[in-house]
Amino acid sequence: MTCPICAGETDPRYRPFCSRRCADIDLAKWLSGAYRVPSEDPEDLEEALEEAEREARKPH
Structure with missing residues (x-):
């Protein structure tokens, strides 16, 4: 077995x-x-979309 990191x-x-x-x-x-378990919960999806919109509005 090998180490999953290196x-x-x-x-x-x-x-x-x-x-x-x-x-x-x-x-x-x-x-x-960094590790996340996928969710099908509509509230989680809505929150993820809002976070993506906030990140898109940030100046780069």
Whole structure:
């Protein structure tokens, strides 16, 4: 099995990761919202559209 972050060989102590560093990177992605579970809830879809509109109005 390879580490899902860096593709290195996994370490049984940090499985499925190869190191504490890769485990922490994965945790940070979850905490920042980089990983998301898809939703079919109409309220969630409406909120996502509003957020996209706000981002589109921002000057780049």
